[in-house]
Amino acid sequence: MFKQAILSVLIVAIIASSAYASPIFSFVKQFESANKRSPTSSNICCLPNVFSMKGVFNQVSIVANNSTLQPVDGGFNFVVDYNAGKIRQDITYTVDGAVNTYTNWDFKISSSITVSYDLQSGKCHCHKVTDFNQWEAYCIPNTGTVTKAKIGSYDALKIVNTQNGAIGTFWTFREPQMANDKCWILNTLAVSSTASLEQMYYDMVEKVDSNVFTVPASCPSINTCLSQ
Template sequence: MFKQAILSVLIVAIIASSAYASPIFSFVKQFESVNKRSPTSSNICCLPNVFSMKGVFNQVSIVANNSTLQPVEGGFTFAGDYNAGKIRQDITYTVDGAVNTYTNWDFKISSSITVSYDLQSGKCTCRKVQDFNQWDALCLPNSGTVTKAKIGSYDALKIVNTQYGATGTIWTFREPQMANDKCWILNTFVVVPTASQDQTYYDMVEKVDSNVFTVPSSCPSINTCLSQ
């Protein structure tokens, strides 16, 4: 994936969602774009290297073929250990009353090779992915209008950015024990000409349960995935 500003990634995701009337939602794809782990002038802050969180999202988009509004809502859980090179995402979303669920695992093989598993409707598939940015830190670039705020007693930032005719707002906060260059994402809200998407994150902790990275026995082996 090319390195893109976070708002650009959100916009790309939401435009794709409106075109296909289903959410192209992936926490990783929305926050993997900037790759500096240490605080620099180009980053506001980065998420921890090891963390778990949950989230919910709501989207309304115009379906391309008939210009009707298509609401989509769902939730997800995320566990990432960037030190060990392991990620899991569980996503559930509802479209036209139909509930869809899927699980994705990513495993780091080398600095440029990742094996990605997808489990949906009882079927487990895998593929080899060549991506030099996959295991870089999940950071927020220092762009747009940044306003300091408070969420309770926590230091917070409101980041507003406008690109490509779209506007995105991101809220972050930092717990007192966190390093100065680390933060949590609380909410993102993006509006484009054909859609809007709101996401709220919660239950974030700087730890993961290692058991969640075990893929079902029905899934292909790592070697099989690498040979594809």
């Protein structure tokens, strides 16, 4: 269903977050959440169950009088171990010359309970989540126009989706040792009449450093988070 495809999430998030810095991290979480699905024939491919990767992004919105708002750009780092039920996401972004950082950890406590930590401006908060849907594979829905291509010697796919005049273009590729249903996301670009957002990914590896899942000592304990 295209409503659940990547493009629709991208366009909504661009418009909602480009004028304000704080929702950017929420966008990345929403983008990931919308594409969490178990591997099926309705998906083009899925990211590995254990991976680390980095990326950069740039987003710009245009207001009604065609004047461009201040662009927001930055970088992010994803470290994910679905098998162990652990996710860490770091984002650094710049708005009007000011550099901001945000870190989030998610820990799977049970099939229905997740504890989420947020660290920003030196302050650490946590909360219990009961409707968390990010513990299944991160997959690319099989929608839009799919074109086979090559990136160097790697097999690649170009996926183009359109909705209400907006266009989303996504590039994926596979390394030779990867399973047929696995892939990496290389680039995403979403453009509408009022906004654009581009994300580029790099340094993808099918491993994690378990030390990055340790939250700072200043953060509340897991038991404290569960009681909230």
